[in-house]
Amino acid sequence: MKRRNDRIGKRKRYQKRRWGVWAAGVLLVLSFFGSIYLLFNHGLRQTESPSSPTSQRSSAPGKGMQQDGKDKTARIMAHGDLLYHDLLYMSAKQEDGSYDFSENFTYVKPWIEQADLAIADFEGTISPDFPLAGYPLFNAPADVVTAIEAAGYDMVDLAHNHILDSQLSGLISTSKAFTNAGIGVVGVYPEGNRGAAPLQIREINGIKVAVLAYAYGFNGMEGNLTQEEYDSYLSDLNLEKMQLEIEQAEKEADITIVMPQMGVEYQLEPTQDQQTLYRQMVEWGADLVFGGHPHVAEPTEVVEKDGQRKLIVYSMGNFISNQRIETMDGVPTAQWTERGVLMDVTIEKKDGRTTIQTAYARPTWVNRVANGRYAENGQPLYSYQTYILEDFIEGGQYRNQLDEATQLRVDTAYQEMNDLMNLNW
Numbered sequence: 153m154k155r156r157n158d159r160i161g162k163r164k165r166y167q168k169r170r171w172g173v174w175a176a177g178v179l180l181v182l183s184f185f186g187s188i189y190l191l192f193n194h195g196l197r198q199t200e201s202p203s204s205p206t207s208q209r210s211s212a213p214g215k216g217m218q219q220d221g222k223d224k225t226a227r228i229m230a231h232g233d234l235l236y237h238d239l240l241y242m243s244a245k246q247e248d249g250s251y252d253f254s255e256n257f258t259y260v261k262p263w264i265e266q267a268d269l270a271i272a273d274f275e276g277t278i279s280p281d282f283p284l285a286g287y288p289l290f291n292a293p294a295d296v297v298t299a300i301e302a303a304g305y306d307m308v309d310l311a312h313n314h315i316l317d318s319q320l321s322g323l324i325s326t327s328k329a330f331t332n333a334g335i336g337v338v339g340v341y342p343e344g345n346r347g348a349a350p351l352q353i354r355e356i357n358g359i360k361v362a363v364l365a366y367a368y369g370f371n372g373m374e375g376n377l378t379q380e381e382y383d384s385y386l387s388d389l390n391l392e393k394m395q396l397e398i399e400q401a402e403k404e405a406d407i408t409i410v411m412p413q414m415g416v417e418y419q420l421e422p423t424q425d426q427q428t429l430y431r432q433m434v435e436w437g438a439d440l441v442f443g444g445h446p447h448v449a450e451p452t453e454v455v456e457k458d459g460q461r462k463l464i465v466y467s468m469g470n471f472i473s474n475q476r477i478e479t480m481d482g483v484p485t486a487q488w489t490e491r492g493v494l495m496d497v498t499i500e501k502k503d504g505r506t507t508i509q510t511a512y513a514r515p516t517w518v519n520r521v522a523n524g525r526y527a528e529n530g531q532p533l534y535s536y537q538t539y540i541l542e543d544f545i546e547g548g549q550y551r552n553q554l555d556e557a558t559q560l561r562v563d564t565a566y567q568e569m570n571d572l573m574n575l576n577w
Contacts, residue, residue: 224358224501225509228409229267230442231494231516232449232468233275234300234308238286239474241293243523243533253299256472259550260538263494263514264304268356271338271363272300272471273411273444274308278329279318286474288371289317294329301333306354309411311339311365311387312445316373323385339365339411344384351397353405359501362405364397368414368445389414389429395436402437406506407499410438413445415467418485420572422450422466431455434462439508442495443467447475448488452513452575463511463577468493472518472538491565492516493573494540511577515541515569517562541566 244251257264264270276290278297285291300308308330315323327342338352353362366387374382389412401408410433415426422430422443430441434455441464443450449469455462469492480486496512517539525533543550544562554562 222502226268226356226359226361226499227266228269228271228361228440228497228499229264229494230271230409230411230468230497231273231471232444232492233273233312233447233470233473234296235275235447235470235473235475236286236290236292236296237474238284239531239534240286240472240536241284241296242527242531243525243536244293244295251293251295253296254302256536256538257299257303258537259540259543260494261303263496263540267304267306267496269307269354269361270305271307271309271409271411271442272305273312273413273468274300274310274326274330275312276314276326277316277318277322278326279322280325281321282318285317290314291318291322297329297333297335300330301335305335307336307338307352307363309339309363309365309444310337311367311411312413313367313369313371315340315367315386316370316376319373320377320381320385338363339367339387341385341387344381346384346387351401351404353401359407359499359506360405361499362401362408363411364394364401364408365411366394366413368412394433398433398436398438406501407439407508408437409440409442411442411444413443415443415446415450417446418448418480418483418489419446420448420450420485420488426450426466427453430464430466434464438462439499439506440497441465447473448485449491449493449569449572452573454577460507461577463497463508465493465495465513465573468495469516470518471516472536474520474536476518476520478520487565490518491569493569508577511575513570513573513575515566515573517541517544517565519558541569 241251244253246252276292278294279291282291284293310326323340324342327337327340330337336352341349351362353360366389368389398408398410412430415423430443433441434457439462443466446467447470448467450466453464455464470489471492475489477486477490480489494514494516496514497508498510500507500509519537519539520534522532523535527533541562542548544554545566
């Protein structure tokens, strides 16, 4: 401050100096504690958001980050079947009788944590009223939800042909197991209110994302339901209902994801019915169609609509299962059952218009290694881990962990999957 003129008395100058010293002391204390807060907060963020496994990651904001300014972006990841065959849950059993599935996601978690919205297709049921089982009536331990939640997933698709494997009560208990863990469900209506239920819409970084899911059928298990139950709890490929819901999503949300389950198992090309229906979904308002059911991946297709590009993935394949070349004897495409894709899409909202900015179909592969333990029936047990293959090919951060035979298998899967998906966005 400028000096006062000589008329200001000594007392006033003394008071001024005293208040100045006091104010400076307060500012020093606030600065000290502010520095501690920033250091602590930075360390906390480092703990909660691990660094990306590869340098090829998108620069989209991490999960839960708020964005300033008019332009908004969101990163969405989705993949195919989490298919828990009996050998998977038997291998995950611990000495105390619990199940630990966390190793399935060891190399997946760092990717999923980078998504603003991460969606998995959980194919099976979780029911305490039925025995644990794999094919043909899938029923997994509830502990699998703990691993899925810990890996960072936000939502699971339950619209598939095995959702009634533990009857209608299994549909309800499966949905409840996920929602109790804070994971949203899509493709079923556990309250029995399909006709009145709101659409599943998430607002992510200021972008409204609608997710819908539909199944071609339910393996005949729907015969145990009344028509009213069927209409109230399930989401099938009823054209009229799908059109109404997708068109409604187009009005209420900025972007619409549809996850249909149909096609021919183990066939690497979509059927004509798939092509016709999935393109029709785009016409109704779908921006992203993430297909499933064949247990192998099927190619992508880019569709132009209203001057924008929309993306169809006819099948994302398996993400974790016991299906593989060693177990699928007699299936010509056996090696493809151990492969899949992690769809990695960034969307942007700018000037009121939402578009798909980037899209990657990242090849995946399930590694299965004997863990030295045996089931009660003498069957060998395994460690199952899903790899995002760009982390394991030449130059990938985990390449040196693989023996020569596994490196060859990984390299082949990576190349063949990229050729099959043929995604050039």
